[in-house]
Amino acid sequence: DIQLTQSPSSLSASVGDRVTITCRASQIISNYLNWYQQKPGKAPELLICAASSLQSGVPSRFSGSGSGTDFTLTISSLQPEDFATYYCQQAYNFPPTPPTFGQGTRLQI
Amino acid sequence: QVHLVQSGGGVVQPGRSLTLSCAASGFIFSNHAIYWVRQAPGKGLGWVAAIWPDGNNKYYADSVKGRFTISRDNSKNMVYLQVSNLRAEDTAVYYCARSTGNNPNYFDYWGQGTLVTVSS
Numbered sequence: 001d002i003q004l005t006q007s008p009s010s011l012s013a014s015v016g017d018r019v020t021i022t023c024r025a026s027q028i029i030s031n032y033l034n035w036y037q038q039k040p041g042k043a044p045e046l047l048i049c050a051a052s053s054l055q056s057g058v059p060s061r062f063s064g065s066g067s068g069t070d071f072t073l074t075i076s077s078l079q080p081e082d083f084a085t086y087y088c089q090q091a092y093n094f095p096p097t098p099p100t101f102g103q104g105t106r107l108q109i
Numbered sequence: 110q111v112h113l114v115q116s117g118g119g120v121v122q123p124g125r126s127l128t129l130s131c132a133a134s135g136f137i138f139s140n141h142a143i144y145w146v147r148q149a150p151g152k153g154l155g156w157v158a159a160i161w162p163d164g165n166n167k168y169y170a171d172s173v174k175g176r177f178t179i180s181r182d183n184s185k186n187m188v189y190l191q192v193s194n195l196r197a198e199d200t201a202v203y204y205c206a207r208s209t210g211n212n213p214n215y216f217d218y219w220g221q222g223t224l225v226t227v228s229s
Contacts, residue, residue, distance in 0.1 A: 032213035036154075043204055043219035044146075044154065050213055087154055091213035094159075095168050099144075101154040 002026050002090050006102035017078045021105045023071045023088035032092040035073045039084045083107055111135040111218045113205050118223035126193040131205035131220050138186040142208040145190050147201040195227045
């Protein structure tokens with residue numbers, strides 16, 4: 001299986017900060033990488049697909065980049081509603097390679 | 110609007126079975142694969158199973174293969190996950206999610222989640 005390693009695992013920041021979360025894949029996955037946001041007690045929500053395509057309705061302060069094995073999610077100016085846990089997910093060559101998620105990055109005030 | 114509404118779940122003894130349901134609305138159901146993803150308490154997300162739009166192709170995580178069965182009824186816009194021979198480590202919130210796109214696909218809508226607790 002393809003392993004995804006996110007860093008950092010947790011992050012403290014303030015409103016207005018610029019934040020970057022990284023996701024590294026254990027093998028080349030082209031741009032087959034998606035990002036989700038999850039708030040406590042809620043289902044995940046899609047932010048970015050195919051490494052850099054912003055989902056409709058997602059604020060433009062979110063952006064994604066990367067290809068191959070290294071990817072980043074950037075929030076340009078943190079808003080109070082952005083404090084949540086973020087997950088990357090790879091969708092490379094399924095089947096047979098199963099989809100996997102990173103371990104998550106908890107973004108705290 | 111797209112909605113995925115889940116039902117089922119609850120507390121079940123080890124070794125027993127349960128069926129989770131996911132009712133879809135607001136889109137052409139038979140055009141989309143549906144996935145199940147689970148999240149153990151305080152842990153991250155993990156893929157469980159997937160079913161292709163026509164229901165003929167089904168895939169499972171190794172950890173549930175042979176114990177879980179995914180199915181769908183396109184006439185009712187329903188997806189099911191039968192979970193059998195349950196173990197303590199199957200305790201989790203289970204989400205159904207709609208798959209969209211190709212190369213890569215992604216999960217653009219999710220159900221609200223349903224908690225399965227395996228305990229004697």
